[in-house]
Amino acid sequence: MQCLECGTELEHVDNQHLLGCCSLTLHEYAIRHHLPLDLLVKREQLNQVDLAADYPSPQRGMSERARAVLRGLKWGGVMEKEGAFVIIPGEIRRLDQLLWDLQWLREYGFRFRQEYRYSDTTHRVVAKNRLKAPVENLAQHADMRLSPVPPPDFVLSLAVLIAHVGELQGDYLFLQFPEQSAGEAVAIEASVHGIMFKELDAADHPNGQLLRTLTRADTDRLLTLVSESLSEMPGALDRFRQQTPEVTVSKELVFDAAHFITDHPSKCSNLHGGRYLLQVKVKDRVDPSTGCVVDYGYLKRVTAKQVIDRFDHHNLNYTTAELAWRSSTEMLCVYIWEQLIDYLPAMVELQLYETTQSWCNYSGPTLETYQQTGSDGLMTHFINSKLGESHLRNLIQEKPPTFEVVAKSQR
Numbered sequence: 001m002q003c004l005e006c007g008t009e010l011e012h013v014d015n016q017h018l019l020g021c022c023s024l025t026l027h028e029y030a031i032r033h034h035l036p037l038d039l040l041v042k043r044e045q046l047n048q049v050d051l052a053a054d055y056p057s058p059q060r061g062m063s064e065r066a067r068a069v070l071r072g073l074k075w076g077g078v079m080e081k082e083g084a085f086v087i088i089p090g091e092i093r094r095l096d097q098l099l100w101d102l103q104w105l106r107e108y109g110f111r112f113r114q115e116y117r118y119s120d121t122t123h124r125v126v127a128k129n130r131l132k133a134p135v136e137n138l139a140q141h142a143d144m145r146l147s148p149v150p151p152p153d154f155v156l157s158l159a160v161l162i163a164h165v166g167e168l169q170g171d172y173l174f175l176q177f178p179e180q181s182a183g184e185a186v187a188i189e190a191s192v193h194g195i196m197f198k199e200l201d202a203a204d205h206p207n208g209q210l211l212r213t214l215t216r217a218d219t220d221r222l223l224t225l226v227s228e229s230l231s232e233m234p235g236a237l238d239r240f241r242q243q244t245p246e247v248t249v250s251k252e253l254v255f256d257a258a259h260f261i262t263d264h265p266s267k268c269s270n271l272h273g274g275r276y277l278l279q280v281k282v283k284d285r286v287d288p289s290t291g292c293v294v295d296y297g298y299l300k301r302v303t304a305k306q307v308i309d310r311f312d313h314h315n316l317n318y319t320t321a322e323l324a325w326r327s328s329t330e331m332l333c334v335y336i337w338e339q340l341i342d343y344l345p346a347m348v349e350l351q352l353y354e355t356t357q358s359w360c361n362y363s364g365p366t367l368e369t370y371q372q373t374g375s376d377g378l379m380t381h382f383i384n385s386k387l388g389e390s391h392l393r394n395l396i397q398e399k400p401p402t403f404e405v406v407a408k409s410q411r
């Protein structure tokens with residue numbers, strides 16, 4: 001077998017050769033030369049068992065930076081327990097970020113491992129890139145807790161958290177936490193730096209928390225606060241610099257619903273039903289670390305929770321006051337936009353089909369504008385407290401005309 005990097009004839013291309021010849025790992029070499037790992041990995045390298053005894057012991061007394069890095073990873077739920085080890089999984093696209101973490105986490109006895117697995121479910125050899133340390137290396141340290149005492153540098157922990165789990169959508173930064181207490185701790189500390197978050201009801205984890213910067217100004221303050229730390233981490237700042245291509249992604253969902261049109265002169269006044277098809281479109285820069293604009297799963301989850309679950313198999317007129325008078329596709333679009341914009345600040349268009357021949361498109365206000373103006377007046381006519389204030393209402397008479405009373409008394 002010839003090394004496609006340096007041309008040397010070898011029995012096997014392996015990490016030992018590649019690190020000497022081009023500083024690539026076998027996983028990167030396989031991607032660069034679009035070769036299946038099945039061809040490159042030797043049988044004895046598959047499903048290898050790691051022994052905790054082969055790992056170095058933690059050093060005595062951790063540096064401030066090592067503790068801060070560990071806390072940031074813990075906040076983001078990046079660390080996992082696997083048998084006798086604590087794992088920090090990485091992705092091959094972000095290998096240098098993982099190695100940046102490792103330079104500090106070596107103090108805890110972490111090592112980088114590229115492991116190759118073949119399993120019945122994958123039907124091919126897959127590589128996993130991760131940092132690993134024996135569980136007892138960390139169990140001895142108070143830093144495994146969410147709030148170690150004394151707390152390490154907040155800004156570095158925050159930068160590590162953002163580098164690993166932060167997502168920028170339409171100039172708002174999203175952070176997922178597997179534990180609510182971690183999100184709360186971060187929000188409290190960030191508020192000291194004048195950075196506010198909004199909690200959104202769309203956490204990945206059942207006991208987790210999803211935070212979004214409250215305003216675009218909060219995003220600016222946040223990224224300014226951590227930019228120096230992020231600039232140390234390979235590729236981290238690129239994710240938030242927004243220089244990649246802009247792409248529109250769409251998710252299509254359906255719901256079955258009934259409705260009627262108040263005051264309609266003909267049969268639309270009757271209760272009637274149909275299958276609605278909704279397309280939600282989000283336009284944003286591609287995140288260079290994921291190759292995606294937004295996770296389709298998140299797009300689906302948020303739309304299902306905010307829209308589909310409320311409307312499916314319901315009479316739209318009775319789902320909310322905004323639609324009680326008129327649940328036309330136009331009114332539905334404006335209402336749906338207002339339900340989604342907090343969760344999808346890069347949303348650019350909704351397309352709603354009532355039948356295959358009838359549909360409408362809507363591009364509503366940005367989140368920034370919506371935060372200033374609130375719900376559109378179109379939607380609030382019957383909810384507005386001013387309804388009924390007109391002096392003309394005096395002309396509505398409840399009592400029967402008096403001449404009838406007179407007529408009765410004269411009888």
Ligand SMILES: [Zn+2]
Nearest residue numbers: 003005006021
């Ligand atoms: Zn080579």
